[in-house]
Amino acid sequence: MxxxxxxxxxxxxxxxxxxxxxxxxxxxxxxxxxxxxxxxxxxxxxxxxxxxxxxxxxxxxxxxxxxxxxxxxxxxxxxxxxxxxxxxxxxxxxxxxxxxxxxxxxxxxxxxxxxxxxxxxxxxxxxxxxxxxxxxxxxxREPSTMAAILGVEPDALRAICAQHGAHVCNINAPGNITIGGTASAVEAASAAATEAGASRVVPLTVSGAFHxxxxxxxxxxxxxxxxxxxxxxxxxxxxxxxxxxxxxxxxxxxxxxxxxxxxxxxxxxxxxxxxxxxxxxxxxxxxxxxxxxxxxxxxxxxxxxxxxxxxxxxx
Structure with a gap:
């Protein structure tokens, strides 16, 4: 030891x-x-x-x-x-x-x-x-994924996630937030985030929607x-x-x-x-x-x- x-x-x-x-x-x-x-x-x-x-x-x-x-x-x-x-x-x-x-x-x-x-x-x-x-x-057991959303404030992204059945996973830094959920939920929330002014959306290669x-x-x-x-x-x-x-x-x-x-x-x-x-x-x-x-x-x-x-x- x-x-x-x-x-x-x-x-x-x-x-x-x-x-x-x-x-x-x-x-x-x-x-x-x-x-x-x-x-x-x-x-x-x-x-x-x-x-x-x-x-x-x-x-x-x-x-x-x-x-x-x-x-x-x-x-x-x-x-x-x-x-x-x-x-x-x-x-x-x-x-x-x-x-x-x-x-x-x-x-x-x-x-x-x-x-x-x-x-x-x-x-x-x-x-x-x-x-x-x-x-x-x-x-x-339940396939899921994550995406990094750049350029959207936490409160705005929480509202977007709630609307599309996704979740905020990590609030890493100003304008750097990770979301997760089922593939369809993350895809829908990512599209909505882009419409809301996200500077970039990066799908992540992960096993699932951690956190x-x-x-x-x-x-x-x-x-x-x-x-x-x-x-x-x-x-x-x-x-x-x-x-x-x-x-x-x-x-x-x-x-x-x-x-x-x-x-x-x-x-x-x-x-x-x-x-x-x-x-x-x-x-x-x-x-x-x-x-x-x-x-x-x-x-x-x-x-x-x-x-x-x-x-x-x-x-």
């Missing part, structure tokens, strides 16, 4: 937040250089393989892509890479302070909770694999799984996907993580919450640069850094 408790005992940097990406950030080869060059990262990948009984490190490093993009593998893969990047950055001395807040986008909330000491790495990575399995089952009521069976299943997990109070406040407010008590985490599956991800509001509390620097740990890109769109005054490769993790 990997011990990450040293992260929570670091002195606090009151102006810093750590953030962790969600599904869609994955790419074959992710984390391979980290594991090769940093023993702390390698230990995280080895711990994931042992905890899951699945060679998740090999799937990250070598693919194939269709295996990595299976939700049941994608979710633990991204969490593992994120924590490996964080562990490497701490080991090299790049990270010498803990943040005022942690936050993760959707799946990334689990990585945030592991970093904050609310749940062990082994338990966290097992939970996200089960989350991936339940969400894939829900997708298979909508169509995931209710997955949320119910996850609620049962989470009931058996003893969460600790997070040492660093975790900004909730569901409410965009900081969570400081372990007792509410099971319900947060179950509700999250059917609730919109309030990412823009989460970043605004952290900025209002004095955050001026955000570090994204994991594959890709999606969240730092969104943060720059939400608040240009926030300095952003990425740690996802061996080079980026070096002091």
């Amino acid at each position: 990997v011990d990450l408790s040293h992260l929570t005992s670091l002195p606090v940097a009151n102006n810093v937040a750590w953030v962790f990406p969600g599904q869609g950030a994955q790419a074959v080869g992710m984390g391979q250089d980290l594991a090769a060059e940093h023993s702390a990262a390698r230990e995280i990948f080895e711990a994931a393989d042992a905890a899951l009984g699945v060679p998740i490190s090999k799937i990250c490093f070598e693919g194939p892509a269709d295996e990595l993009t299976r939700t049941v593998n994608t979710q633990p893969a991204i969490v593992t890479h994120s924590l490996a990047a964080l562990a490497a950055a701490a080991a090299t001395g790049l990270i010498t302070q803990r943040p005022a807040f942690v936050a993760g986008h959707s799946l990334g909330e689990y990585a945030a909770l592991i970093a904050a000491g609310a749940v062990s790495f082994d338990d966290g990575v097992r939970l996200v694999r089960e989350r991936g399995r339940l969400m894939q089952e829900a997708c298979d 909508t009521p169509l995931m209710q069976t997955a949320a119910d299943g996850m609620r049962q799984v989470l009931a058996g997990v003893a969460f600790s109070a997070p040492v660093m406040p975790v900004v909730s996907n569901v409410t965009a407010q900081p969570i400081t008590e372990g007792s509410v985490l099971a319900e947060e993580l179950a509700s999250q599956i059917t609730s919109p991800v309030l990412w823009a509001d989460s970043v605004a919450t952290m900025a209002a509390a004095g955050v001026t620097e955000v570090i994204e740990f994991g594959p890709g640069k999606v969240l730092t890109g969104l943060v720059k769109r939400i608040d240009r005054s926030i300095a952003c850094r990425n740690v996802g490769t061996a080079e980026e993790a070096s002091a």
Whole structure:
């Protein structure tokens, strides 16, 4: 079992937040250089393989892509890479302070909770694999899809979705919102959004409509799984996907993580919450640069850094 408790005992940097990406950030080869060059990262990948009984490190490093993009593998893969990047950055001395807040986008909330000491790495990575399995089952049971809508305000898009039987899934940044539902509902809402002045509509290649009521069976299943997990109070406040407010008590985490599956991800509001509390620097740990890109769109005054490769993790 990997011990990450040293992260929570670091002195606090009151102006810093750590953030962790969600599904869609994955790419074959992710984390391979980290594991090769940093023993702390390698230990995280080895711990994931042992905890899951699945060679998740090999799937990250070598693919194939269709295996990595299976939700049941994608979710633990991204969490593992994120924590490996964080562990490497701490080991090299790049990270010498803990943040005022942690936050993760959707799946990334689990990585945030592991970093904050609310749940062990082994338990966290097992939970996200089960989350991936339940969400894939829900997708298979009732086919659905998602689309990114650019250039329409949240309230206007909520009204459009309500009219056409679709749902708002993620409010990522100003003018960057994801909707989901059945294919026909998303198609109708997308057309209406275009008529309402959307600058762009991008159909997404996803398994289904995450963060909508169509995931209710997955949320119910996850609620049962989470009931058996003893969460600790997070040492660093975790900004909730569901409410965009900081969570400081372990007792509410099971319900947060179950509700999250059917609730919109309030990412823009989460970043605004952290900025209002004095955050001026955000570090994204994991594959890709999606969240730092969104943060720059939400608040240009926030300095952003990425740690996802061996080079980026070096002091």
